[in-house]
Amino acid sequence: MAHIHLEDGALSPIWVIFWWAVAAALIGVAMWSLKRERVSTRKMTVAAMCASVGIAAFMVTIPVFGGLHLNLTPLIGILAGPALGSLAVLIINLFSAAVGHGGWGVIGVNTVVNLSEVLIGYYIYRTFRTRVNLNRFASGFSAAALALTISALMVVAIIAVAGIQDSHLDEEETAHNLWLIAAMNIGVGLIEGGLTGYIVSFIGRIKPDLLEEIERSREKRPPDEDAHKKGG
């Protein structure tokens, strides 16, 4: 996995309700922003396609380190944008809960963690492409690796503050116990970062218009290796 998904019963009822409320508020903001933009049928289908690829990709085990499952959430953020990407990760979480990959009650907290990956992935990629002038691979890698690192730390913070049901450990001891999975998730996040970097480079070569919107505000073309290879 590229990050841990909490299962039902891990958090107490109060925290389950709290994170559902936070997720609902964030999804509400995303829907309000889409309503303001008057999202087209095309954009909606594109985001749905992104979500379906995210779910389908998860069904494949990548034979690295004994088998990994990826979520591709930062990539969905890069391709679909923050608002539609937010709806896409909620839908991915709904489907995931249906098949046992993360619980129903903790969809709220899992969605908040995934939303952070979408938003961080989107804004870091955009910043690196438009302001730092990094190439697509480096931007995609940095966006996904940083997003997944931050989300792994977020998981530690969320669980440390909320505590695990039935555990008698305090916040500090709980956080201490979670550093191992945080380190593991960060390691896997680096692999997903590499994968995201390759995918955006590939998409940039084959169908650059898919990245047009996120790279639009570039004033000067960055030193993109892919572009040089194509002579453009």
Added chain:
Amino acid sequence: MTDTSRRSYTKHVPDIRLITHYAEKTDSIIHRVNPWTKAAMLFFIVALVTVVMDFLLLAVIYVFALGFYAAAKLPLKLLVGWYFLPLVFVLTLVIMFVFTEPGTEIARLTIGTLVIAVTDNGLILMAKLVVRALAVVTFSLAVFMTISYKHVVYIARRLMPGPLATMFLLTYRFLYVTSDEITDLLDAVHSKNGNMVRGMLKQTKMFAGIFAHAFIHAFDRADRVSKAMEARGFTGDFPIVERVSAPRPREIAVVGALTVFLVLALVSRYSGMEGG
């Protein structure tokens, strides 16, 4: 198609085609239960495993979920494989707690100056989380594998805001094509004698190519689909083919009983009556 699916590339995640096959083609007493009743029961199972703290009661909920799954004539052998990821998620989360949770030491290992001890409370914590997760996974799969697509459309339209329901249902429909696309690409890699066991860098590059193709084709398809939908007068709402009727009185009684259980569990937990 009754035991496994050719299209599935992992035993750990249920294949969408297999889920649909059981939902649309199989008949059982659970398939005939009203979808609203099953959705409500899922809500109560999730709420109960979150609220209940007693291990024995949690085990009873799990046995109930397993019985529900078996009554739906769903494959028990495959369910064992589908437990793998939920177990991995639970164990990676709580494995350290088994050693650090305060309690009576059950086993102790000393390696030089390092002492590792398993405590009773640590094991109970892990066991409870495993039972909770498996109860919900089992019940959720049973619900998902016994509700037909037309009823999913109706429930999604009733429960979710418009744009979210539309996106959810589009994703559901696209999932078959995109999962086929990815498995076709993996088939192509295998058929060209593409060895799946390589160095990390080569693996990453190969899978990046597969997923990138899937995304590019998905975007192309999205263009075609959206044009076709608009040409047919799509206004943003999925048509409802069949409404889900109201549950029968005896099903309402079951949901009522679950409500009572939940209220009792809440009272018991927050008035401090229940033991750990």
